[in-house]
Amino acid sequence: MSTDALVALDVGGTSIRGELLRPARDAGEVVDLEVLERVLADTPRGGAEPDGDAILDEIERVCKALLDSATSHRVSVGAVGVAVPGVVDTAAGAVHLAGNLGWRDVPVAAELSARLGVPVRVHHDVACAGLAERTLGAGRGVRDLLAVFIGTGIAATLTVAGMPVTGGHHAGELGHVPVREPGLPCPCGQTGCLEVYASARAIGRAYAAATGRDDVTSRDVVAALGTDPAADAVWDDALDALAHALLGAITLLGTERIVLGGGLSLAGDALVAPLRERLLARARVAVVPDIVTAGLGPRAGVVGAALATLG
Ligand SMILES: [Zn+2]
Structure with missing residues (x-):
């Protein structure tokens, strides 16, 4: 069983895209990410303002669906990575401000890893998109x-x-x-x-x-x-x-x-x-x-x- 799979999410103001991915490496560098499973969900809206708690719950649900599917693909997931729009402190795993998600000073990584039992890292969405285009795009x-x-x-x-x-x-x-x-x-x-x-x-x-x-x-x-x-x-x-x-x-x-x-x-x-x-x-x-x-x-x-x- 491969232990190198991971779950990745891109959380936006209108939708949440999640994938279970298996990286392929060449000389230590990631050269491909095989998509084993994917989930596309609507970002919950709490009326006029985004409901930060409901959004965190939905992220947990998407992650759990992908983590549950890992067994059937004979992989185990070593980490979860989440991309969000806003001011993100990746080292601390916290989102200082994400207006579209209704988050202010939310310790997203700690909260999600406690719920999922898997290490979670949080990143800025545009930095992620740029990294992806530079590396594999x-x-x-x-x-x-x-x-x-x-x-x-x-x-x-x-x-x-x-x-x-x-x-x-x-x-x-x-x-x-x-x-x-x-x-x-x-x-x-x-x-x-x-x-x-x-x-x-x-x-x-x-x-x-x-x-x-x-x-x-x-x-x-x-x-x-x-x-x-x-x-x-x-x-x-x-x-x-x-x-x-x-x-x-x-x-x-x-x-x-x-x-x-x-x-x-x-x-x-x-x-x-x-x-x-x-x-x-x-x-x-x-x-x-x-x-x-x-x-x-x-x-x-x-x-x-x-x-x-x-x-
Ligand atoms: Zn301006």
């Missing part, structure tokens, strides 16, 4: 990598000369790089932040304002490109802002490849091609890197939670 083998995740918010992971940049708690907060002056207010307290113009949420809001429809999202914008001038205008404005921030980042970092992940990256070439055009038109100092969409898609967080726990 579209950034594999790239020494100078910028992985940008665009969904409700925008965040990045930076790899310079093969090493992840982890300085301070804000490294990679691309969404809060100012791109407009004067700019719109951002919930972070600054104005003109990239996230206010180019996140999936911001794009949906801008299209709603332009069309007077309150039921539209960034997906509707992408679907209407080329047929609705309002959608084209919203998309152009978001891409201008994104190109502005990325030009700054690649000039500073000497980026060799940009990996675009998160929900907005599902736009594919409608996102990549015009972004590349803008960077080529503007860059005079930086060499415009390859731009590709994420290789692991919605699994990046869970794969990264596994890798971070194994690492």
